[in-house]
Amino acid sequence: MTSAHERIEAARKRYGSRLAILGHHYQNEAVIRHTDFQGDSLELARKIGGLEAEHVVFCGVYFMAESAVALARPGQKIHIPHADATCPMADMAPAQRVEDVLNELRSQGKLVIPLAYVNSSAEVKAICGLYGGSVCTSANAKVMLEWALQQGDAVLFLPDKHLGNNTANQLNIPQGERLQVSIRPGQPVVDMKKAAYARLLLWPGSCVIHHALKKQHLDDIRRAIPGVKIVVHPECSPAVVRAADSAGSTSHIIRYCAQAAPGAKIAIGTEVNLVLRLADKHKAEGKVIVPIKTMRCTNMAKTTEERLAELLDNLDAATPLSLPADVSEHAQVALTRMLDICS
Numbered sequence: 446m447t448s449a450h451e452r453i454e455a456a457r458k459r460y461g462s463r464l465a466i467l468g469h470h471y472q473n474e475a476v477i478r479h480t481d482f483q484g485d486s487l488e489l490a491r492k493i494g495g496l497e498a499e500h501v502v503f504c505g506v507y508f509m510a511e512s513a514v515a516l517a518r519p520g521q522k523i524h525i526p527h528a529d530a531t532c533p534m535a536d537m538a539p540a541q542r543v544e545d546v547l548n549e550l551r552s553q554g555k556l557v558i559p560l561a562y563v564n565s566s567a568e569v570k571a572i573c574g575l576y577g578g579s580v581c582t583s584a585n586a587k588v589m590l591e592w593a594l595q596q597g598d599a600v601l602f603l604p605d606k607h608l609g610n611n612t613a614n615q616l617n618i619p620q621g622e623r624l625q626v627s628i629r630p631g632q633p634v635v636d637m638k639k640a641a642y643a644r645l646l647l648w649p650g651s652c653v654i655h656h657a658l659k660k661q662h663l664d665d666i667r668r669a670i671p672g673v674k675i676v677v678h679p680e681c682s683p684a685v686v687r688a689a690d691s692a693g694s695t696s697h698i699i700r701y702c703a704q705a706a707p708g709a710k711i712a713i714g715t716e717v718n719l720v721l722r723l724a725d726k727h728k729a730e731g732k733v734i735v736p737i738k739t740m741r742c743t744n745m746a747k748t749t750e751e752r753l754a755e756l757l758d759n760l761d762a763a764t765p766l767s768l769p770a771d772v773s774e775h776a777q778v779a780l781t782r783m784l785d786i787c788s
């Protein structure tokens with residue numbers, strides 16, 4: 446029987462340059478070895494515009510493939526091996542609720558600019574495009590939040606409260622100027638008196654995987670590995686980010702490991718597939734790289750080698766991902782603003 450690996454290789458030969466496979470760093474090794482490009486959300490978003498391939502297979506979670514659809518050129522077909530690979534954090538910000546909350550915040554005459562982390566649906570990105578806002582990744586959140594603050598009286602940052610707070614800490618935005626909104630239907634969104642002073646309004650979402658990492662885990666690993674350096678992703682809570690030696694996007698974490706001296710001991714707080722890949726990559730330099738805690742994104746794990754093979758077996762017959770024209774148009778506005786600002 447032909448293995449999934451062989452079927453993928455056969456499809457690659459059949460399609461040649463008509464096919465490009467992109468993979469997020471959190472994908473497992475069996476999938477990532479078949480990709481033409483690996484990267485974080487920003488790096489992969491940037492790739493789309495320059496790809497000649499007719500078929501682009503996006504190994505990641507749903508919102509990433511949606512962004513690819515919004516940025517694709519006419520005729521390009523974007524596919525995702527497992528359409529149920531969603532991001533629970535993106536699901537914490539339903540588009541209709543986002544628009545209702547934004548309108549309520551603006552009803553007092555304040556110009557509130559929406560800024561969505563890329564881990565959000567295309568509909569939410571479209572709202573950002575439509576209301577003069579944009580999107581950001583963990584790699585450019587500081588630049589984009591600064592930009593958004595200059596566009597109006599306040600920013601609604603969503604859906605990740607941890608990334609919002611960590612970025613606000615980098616920009617020295619005082620706690621008194623931050624306010625978490627309530628998104629429960631039937632409840633006031635904010636205390637309007639407090640909202641008058643708030644420059645940063647935070648959606649109460651978070652990544653369940655990164656939120657599960659606690660300061661205690663960092664204390665434990667420092668005791669277990671004397672001299673260890675700790676680097677974490679800014680989707681972790683501010684308490685964890687404060688307790689780490691360094692914090693930043695997946696590309697920052699990759700650079701941190703590459704630039705560490707031979708023999709360095711590094712504990713990482715992010716999805717375990719990336720940590721294991723880095724451990725393997727730097728083993729020969731004598732670097733010891735370990736996860737602080739095994740953090741596995743079950744949605745990222747839904748894309749398996751077998752799923753990828755199944756898609757590629759029948760790629761011409763597969764229905765590519767699509768977005769309603771207005772959603773695609775406005776989401777593209779939001780994404781392009783970010784790419785232009787951070788070019």
Ligand code: SF4
Nearest residue numbers: 532533534652654742
């Ligand atoms: Fe979403 Fe967290 Fe999984 Fe990333 S790791 S896809 S933010 S649930």
